Amino acid sequence: MISVVEHDERRRAAAKCAGCGRIGIVHVWPDGTHKPLGQTTFCDCPDPTLRLLEEEREAGDDLP
Template structure:
């Protein structure tokens, strides 16, 4: 995942709905669950399957 920001409990990353290819930002919780950021629904799909798009960066590598 490409790290957008984090704190001790969660991280943010870009993700894509595997059904409709909509891309957005999600929060990644410590248990690995994904939640759309700033909205209740990621896309218009009834049950979206979200996939994180890239690989992790160490917090110190964030520009």
């Protein structure tokens, strides 16, 4: 499993944009909501779909 850091009610995790493949760090809340850390987005896609890398690993997808 990819390591994450606990912080209050949220944690940090690596995520990848499904459109362009760019990887960045996001905050993840207990309800599953996730947003890029310290910015509104980490890629230039008009409507990025971010997937947590730990979800891809659990699904059996290849990691970059």
